[in-house]
Structure formats: C-alpha cells, structure tokens
Amino acid sequence: MSSNPDIIIVGAGLSGLMTAWRCLDVNPKLTIQIIEQSDRIAGDHTWSFNLTDIGEPLRGWLAPFIAYQWENYDVKFPKRERTLGIPYCTGNSATLRTCVQPHIDSGRLDIVLNASVDAVSATKVVTSDGQELSAKCVLDARGFTPSENTFLGYQKFVGHMIKTAKPHGLKRPIIMDATVEQLGGYRFVYCLPYSDTEILVEDTYYTDGPELRSQVVDARIKDYIRDNLGVMDYEVIRREKGVLPITLAVDEAYGIDVSAAHSAPVKLGMVGGYYHAVTGYSLPEALKSACVVSDMIEQNWPDFAEKLQHEMAYHRVDHYHEEKFLRLLNRMLFKAAIPDKRYAVLQRFYGLSEGIVERFYRNRLTKKDKLRILIGKPPVPVYKALYNFSEKAFIKREKQKRK
Numbered sequence: 001m002s003s004n005p006d007i008i009i010v011g012a013g014l015s016g017l018m019t020a021w022r023c024l025d026v027n028p029k030l031t032i033q034i035i036e037q038s039d040r041i042a043g044d045h046t047w048s049f050n051l052t053d054i055g056e057p058l059r060g061w062l063a064p065f066i067a068y069q070w071e072n073y074d075v076k077f078p079k080r081e082r083t084l085g086i087p088y089c090t091g092n093s094a095t096l097r098t099c100v101q102p103h104i105d106s107g108r109l110d111i112v113l114n115a116s117v118d119a120v121s122a123t124k125v126v127t128s129d130g131q132e133l134s135a136k137c138v139l140d141a142r143g144f145t146p147s148e149n150t151f152l153g154y155q156k157f158v159g160h161m162i163k164t165a166k167p168h169g170l171k172r173p174i175i176m177d178a179t180v181e182q183l184g185g186y187r188f189v190y191c192l193p194y195s196d197t198e199i200l201v202e203d204t205y206y207t208d209g210p211e212l213r214s215q216v217v218d219a220r221i222k223d224y225i226r227d228n229l230g231v232m233d234y235e236v237i238r239r240e241k242g243v244l245p246i247t248l249a250v251d252e253a254y255g256i257d258v259s260a261a262h263s264a265p266v267k268l269g270m271v272g273g274y275y276h277a278v279t280g281y282s283l284p285e286a287l288k289s290a291c292v293v294s295d296m297i298e299q300n301w302p303d304f305a306e307k308l309q310h311e312m313a314y315h316r317v318d319h320y321h322e323e324k325f326l327r328l329l330n331r332m333l334f335k336a337a338i339p340d341k342r343y344a345v346l347q348r349f350y351g352l353s354e355g356i357v358e359r360f361y362r363n364r365l366t367k368k369d370k371l372r373i374l375i376g377k378p379p380v381p382v383y384k385a386l387y388n389f390s391e392k393a394f395i396k397r398e399k400q401k402r403k
C-alpha cells in the first residue's frame with residue numbers, strides 16, 4: 001500500500017467513489033487512497049434518480065456518470081394513472097468506474113483492493129491484517145450500518161433484467177405500478193426500459209421487517225411480465241435484490257450530536273444516514289456530501305482536515321433536520337395506514353403538482369408544500385395519524401418495546 005495520501009476513504013462504493021471523483025476533479029494537488037474489501041471498485045449496481053434531485057450547476061459535471069436518461073415516466077394506481085415530465089436517469093458501476101479512471105491513471109487515486117478495514121478514526125485506519133495507515137483525514141464510506149438510535153421500516157425488492165425476443169413496446173419508465181395485488185404492505189412494480197428489448201422489472205414492498213422471500217417474488221415478477229407487460233418470450237440476463245432502510249424516527253440527541261467531529265471519521269453515504277428517508281435512495285445525498293468535502297478541501301488547502309470535519313458534522317445535523325418531515329410521512333405510511341391500504345397515501349400524493357413531487361424527491365419541500373401534502377381527506381385513520389405524529393413520543397414507545 002502506498003503511504004501519505006491526503007485522504008483515505010474506506011469503501012469503494014457509490015459515496016466513496018463519488019467523493020473521490022469530485023474532490024480530485026476540483027482539487028488538482030489532492031491525493032486519495034481508497035481501501036476496498038472486495039476485489040473491484042463500484043461493485044455491480046445501477047443507481048437511479050430524478051435529474052431534478054441534482055442542483056442545476058452540477059448536472060453537466062455528473063453527465064459522464066449517466067448511462068440512461070428518459071424525459072418522463074409513469075405512475076399507476078388503482079384510481080390514478082399519470083405521466084410526469086420529470087427526467088429520470090440511471091448510472092451504473094461501469095460509468096462510475098469510467099469517471100474515476102483518469103485519476104487512477106494519473107496516480108492521484110490509489111485503490112487498494114481485497115483489504116478489509118477493522119478500525120477507523122479521524123486520521124487512521126487499521127486493516128484486518130494489522131496494517132495501520134494514516135492521512136490528514138479519513139472518510140468512512142462502508143455502506144449501511146444499523147444504529148440503535150434510528151428506527152426503521154424497509155423497502156425491499158427483487159429485480160430481473162430481461163432481454164426480450166421482440167421489441168417490448170414500453171416507451172418510458174413506470175416508477176410505480178401499484179395496480180398489482182397489495183400484499184401485507186405497500187407493493188409496486190418498477191420498470192426501466194433500457195432499450196427496445198431490455199427492461200429492468202423490480203417487484204417492491206414497503207414492509208415492517210427486512211425479510212425477503214425472493215423465490216416467491218421471482219414468480220410474481222414472471223406473472224407481471226406476462227400479464228401486465230404482455231411479454232412472453234424473453235430471458236433473464238441479470239438479477240438483483242435489495243433491502244433499503246426507510247427511516248421512521250431518529251433520536252434527536254443522536255441526530256444533532258457533533259461531539260465526535262474531530263475524533264471520529266467523517267461519514268459518507270448510507271453509513272452516515274445520507275439517504276432519502278422515504279425511498280432509501282442515496283445518490284443525490286452522496287453527491288451533496290461529495291461537494292461539501294470537496295469545497296472544504298478547496299477553501300482550506302492544504303490544512304483542510306479540521307474545517308472539513310467541522311463542516312461535515314454540521315452537514316449531518318442539517319440532514320437530520322431536513323428529513324424530519326419525511327420521517328413523519330413514513331410514520332403515517334408504516335404506522336398509521338392499514339398495510340394493504342398504504343398505496344392510498346402514494347395515490348393521493350401523486351395527484352399533487354409536479355413541482356411538489358420534484359421537491360419531495362429532492363427533499364426541498366416548502367411549508368406550503370407540506371401543508372398541501374397533509375391537508376385534505378386523510379387516506380389513513382385520523383386517530384392513528386395523531387398517535388404517530390410526535391417523533392419523540394414514537395421513539396419513547398419504541399424504546400419501551402425493545403426493553
């Protein structure tokens with residue numbers, strides 16, 4: 001392993017690589033070492049997002065990451081079908097690797113593969129074979145880790161990428177098809193037509209527990225492809241499954257704690273809680289954190305570590321506050337709505353203006369937007385909604401249950 005990089009990042013997944021890419025692009029003298037436990041960087045993933053989740057000035061920079069883009073998409077519910085003119089994008093492991101490759105070639109990004117990190121502090125890491133490495137600053141990007149201070153529901157899904165024998169005819173993504181049978185939670189099917197003969201079909205469930213019976217779901221995807229997409233002749237060329245955290249509540253003392261800003265590593269991505277509370281998607285947040293880190297390096301070069309740690313500690317606090325309303329919506333969805341009727345919450349939401357939908361996914365809802373979402377005939381029992389309104393009271397009850 002090479003020594004004396006300015007920064008060490010633990011984990012070569014989405015947030016680790018996005019941060020390295022952004023920081024190295026913006027800061028010409030910076031060097032970074034990434035330590036990854038697996039045998040390749042970026043894994044084998046796709047990451048989708050609304051283009052409007054990304055701030056306008058960053059869209060050009062992010063363009064090389066985007067492998068597919070559609071100009072609009074559909075949502076379908078028992079009593080609502082709609083096409084939204086919000087561009088939808090997907091990047092993947094291959095495009096992410098391409099984005100960082102010039103920095104690997106230049107020698108400013110050093111990748112260490114097959115090395116698991118056991119211990120991390122603000123400036124040091126210790127690998128499982130006992131090597132100690134240090135840098136001005138260590139960034140922890142090891143992926144989702146549960147915390148006793150965070151109370152979760154789950155979004156879980158199985159996806160089949162299929163290659164059809166004839167053109168399938170699906171012109172744009174279906175982000176939510178909730179006309180399917182609702183089975184013990186909010187269920188919808190998600191379809192991305194990557195080409196005339198390729199579609200990713202994902203069967204998704206918002207449920208209380210993380211268990212996923214993928215064989216049963218495989219059979220349901222098969223039925224959907226035949227009955228809803230009308231495709232008979234195809235082969236499955238790739239399978240994926242995922243269980244994503246959906247945050248119902250975060251203990252405030254934990255959410256606003258900055259006491260370890262200079263002793264603990266700076267966290268990036270899912271391990272830092274940087275994902276959209278309602279969808280579990282983390283790409284826009286990964287990019288936001290990457291920009292904060294990069295800006296602090298640029299503004300404070302070469303002694304950036306302290307300012308970076310300080311700013312990222314408060315970035316985390318901001319994220320805690322910004323997601324408060326989304327956590328409330330999750331408690332309505334998971335705790336107030338009757339499981340098989342959870343779809344009604346989303347059906348009502350997708351009747352609102354496109355601007356509100358955009359701002360919801362970008363987590364930039366205004367006070368007026370929040371009122372528009374909450375007022376009107378509630379699709380959940382009122383007494384249950386009121387019972388789950390207070391985050392503090394919810395946490396108190398959940399902690400009692402754990403005892």
Ligand SMILES: Cc1cc2nc3c(=O)[nH]c(=O)nc-3n(C[C@H](O)[C@H](O)[C@H](O)COP(=O)(O)OP(=O)(O)OC[C@H]3O[C@@H](n4cnc5c(N)ncnc54)[C@H](O)[C@@H]3O)c2cc1C
Pocket residue numbers: 010011012013014015016035036037038042043045046047048049115116117118141142143144240241242243244268269270271280281282283284
């Ligand atoms: C199947 C699936 C589909 C998803 N789709 C989307 C999507 O479409 N859009 C979206 O925005 N989000 C999506 N997400 C959610 C989220 O964005 C991804 O999980 C994203 O990859 C998280 O980024 P991350 O950097 O936090 O973690 P990861 O990308 O998981 O990266 C963590 C990295 O750290 C490494 N690592 C872990 N422990 C150690 C260790 N001890 N030492 C060294 N290395 C270590 C891992 O091997 C991994 O490479 C999806 C998640 C899943 C599971």
